[in-house]
Amino acid sequence: MNYSELMDKVEGFDENELNNFVSKVKDWALMHGIGMRSKNNFDENSLVVAPFTLFPSPIAKDCFNRAIRAQTLLNKLLHRLAYDPQFLDYALASVLEHDEFTRKLYEIYTEIRKTEPAQRISCGLFRCDYFLHSDGSLKQVEMNTISSSMSGLIHSLGYAHRYVIKQLGMDQHLNHIPVNLALSQLCQGLIEAWKLYSVKRAVIMFVVEDVTYNICDQRFMEFETQNLNSDVRIIRRSFNQLLEQAKLGENMELLVGKDEVAVIYYRWGYDPSHHTDETWSLRLMMEKSKAIKCPSIQYHLVGAKKVQQVLCFPGILEKYISNKEEVEMIRDLFVDIYPLDESPEGEEGYKLAMTQFNRFVLKPQREGGGNNIYGDDIPKHLRSISRKDAAAFILMGLIEPVPCKNILVKQDYVGKGDVVSELGIYGIIVGNENEIFVNEEAGHMLRSKLVSSREGGVAAGDGLLDSPYIV
Numbered sequence: 103m104n105y106s107e108l109m110d111k112v113e114g115f116d117e118n119e120l121n122n123f124v125s126k127v128k129d130w131a132l133m134h135g136i137g138m139r140s141k142n143n144f145d146e147n148s149l150v151v152a153p154f155t156l157f158p159s160p161i162a163k164d165c166f167n168r169a170i171r172a173q174t175l176l177n178k179l180l181h182r183l184a185y186d187p188q189f190l191d192y193a194l195a196s197v198l199e200h201d202e203f204t205r206k207l208y209e210i211y212t213e214i215r216k217t218e219p220a221q222r223i224s225c226g227l228f229r230c231d232y233f234l235h236s237d238g239s240l241k242q243v244e245m246n247t248i249s250s251s252m253s254g255l256i257h258s259l260g261y262a263h264r265y266v267i268k269q270l271g272m273d274q275h276l277n278h279i280p281v282n283l284a285l286s287q288l289c290q291g292l293i294e295a296w297k298l299y300s301v302k303r304a305v306i307m308f309v310v311e312d313v314t315y316n317i318c319d320q321r322f323m324e325f326e327t328q329n330l331n332s333d334v335r336i337i338r339r340s341f342n343q344l345l346e347q348a349k350l351g352e353n354m355e356l357l358v359g360k361d362e363v364a365v366i367y368y369r370w371g372y373d374p375s376h377h378t379d380e381t382w383s384l385r386l387m388m389e390k391s392k393a394i395k396c397p398s399i400q401y402h403l404v405g406a407k408k409v410q411q412v413l414c415f416p417g418i419l420e421k422y423i424s425n426k427e428e429v430e431m432i433r434d435l436f437v438d439i440y441p442l443d444e445s446p447e448g449e450e451g452y453k454l455a456m457t458q459f460n461r462f463v464l465k466p467q468r469e470g471g472g473n474n475i476y477g478d479d480i481p482k483h484l485r486s487i488s489r490k491d492a493a494a495f496i497l498m499g500l501i502e503p504v505p506c507k508n509i510l511v512k513q514d515y516v517g518k519g520d521v522v523s524e525l526g527i528y529g530i531i532v533g534n535e536n537e538i539f540v541n542e543e544a545g546h547m548l549r550s551k552l553v554s555s556r557e558g559g560v561a562a563g564d565g566l567l568d569s570p571y572i573v
């Protein structure tokens with residue numbers, strides 16, 4: 103079956119036919135919850151359609167399978183690194199002085215290490231992201247350990263794409279869209295953590311922003327968790343609400359109003375702008391509590407871009423993965439990443455950043471999209487800060503995915519374009535320093551963006567939800 107047949111089919115449409123077709127698909131999408139609150143025109147009684155591609159985008163089968171196979175290894179790797187204080191100390195040392203946000207997280211981590219922890223278990227809903235490089239290899243963009251989003255929307259989008267294919271009378275393409283259980287599997291991860299807490303009346307708490315735009319994604323997780331286990335109650339609280347309502351009980355339970363919290367699921371708190379001095383104290387208090395955190399502070403820290411760079415140093419992977427083939431499999435996913443501190447490797451990175459900037463992307467220790475620096479802005483930026491402060495960044499080799507044609511559908515825009523697609527594989531892990539209770543690959547997501555756009559965050563505004571079409 104040829105992927106291009108899909109595009110060819112609508113090439114035959116006149117403008118009117120295409121607009122009518124897209125209108126219908128948009129209604130399908132909105133009526134199945136592929137929506138968001140409007141950023142320009144917030145109204146809690148309405149949703150606008152989330153940006154998506156009209157067709158699924160092609161992903162090579164062997165790359166897709168490789169990313170899936172890698173996920174449980176990566177879960178375990180991140181878990182082991184997170185539970186090795188010496189590793190975190192070593193990996194993050196050079197950024198702590200120069201990045202206040204990482205330092206604040208690290209202060210919490212240091213503080214909780216001073217006493218016997220009330221809770222040893224961490225819960226991770228991770229997502230590892232990849233591009234298929236132009237040479238056909240699968241290359242990792244990053245590993246997310248906090249607020250890995252979009253499973254709630256991507257779930258329905260797979261069905262939207264199946265609907266499109268059926269409407270075009272091309273059912274023979276349907277089996278190219280793989281089943282995606284991301285939503286239920288991520289929810290299962292939260293449920294497993296909740297069960298380990300072993301207090302039936304205790305709740306799962308979603309920590310959210312004051313105003314949630316990506317509401318469908320979050321609510322679908324809430325609804326699906328309760329659908330899978332009707333004993334679980336879920337509450338949603340913002341930092342501002344928690345500042346008033348949260349306290350520690352006699353046995354370090356986290357109490358929010360009348361509820362004891364079994365699992366804290368952070369959908370907020372991953373960016374400096376989310377925090378004030380008060381919320382940092384709140385995060386410390388919650389971290390000290392007996393609740394199982396998703397993520398715990400050490401899981402949050404291990405998602406730092408700096409950790410990804412340190413993993414590229416020779417010998418590090420071998421320390422945490424005993425099987426040579428597995429080490430090779432993981433190493434193959436990495437592109438070159440340089441530190442920019444004042445070590446010999448950092449000096450080499452700095453020189454490359456100043457002279458060969460078109461081969462790289464400069465990344466700070468941030469999440470949520472829109473923070474990276476590209477091209478000649480790299481030397482410009484490095485010149486604008488001190489040589490020492492460059493240590494807060496990493497320099498990563500650019501991955502160059504091959505573009506493919508698609509039709510972009512947004513709330514107020516429809517148009518053809520060349521897009522590149524970023525594949526995300528979700529993983530769930532629940533464990534403590536001695537034992538891993540759950541370690542699973544948990545479905546996938548695809549996000550596409552125009553080739554001309556630097557970054558493709560869907561919530562940030564540049565990306566479009568997509569599904570893989572396996573070729």
Ligand code: ADP
Pocket residue numbers: 231243244437463465468469470471472473474498499500501502524556557558559
């Ligand atoms: P964030 O945690 O903010 O999502 P990412 O590392 O995922 O940070 O970078 C944001 C976006 O920048 C990615 O979704 C991707 O589009 C682009 N990007 C990041 N790293 C690379 C890279 N090495 N090569 C090409 N594009 C990249």
Ligand code: MG
Pocket residue numbers: 244245246468469470471
């Ligand atoms: Mg990220």
Ligand code: MG
Pocket residue numbers: 231244471
């Ligand atoms: Mg990202």
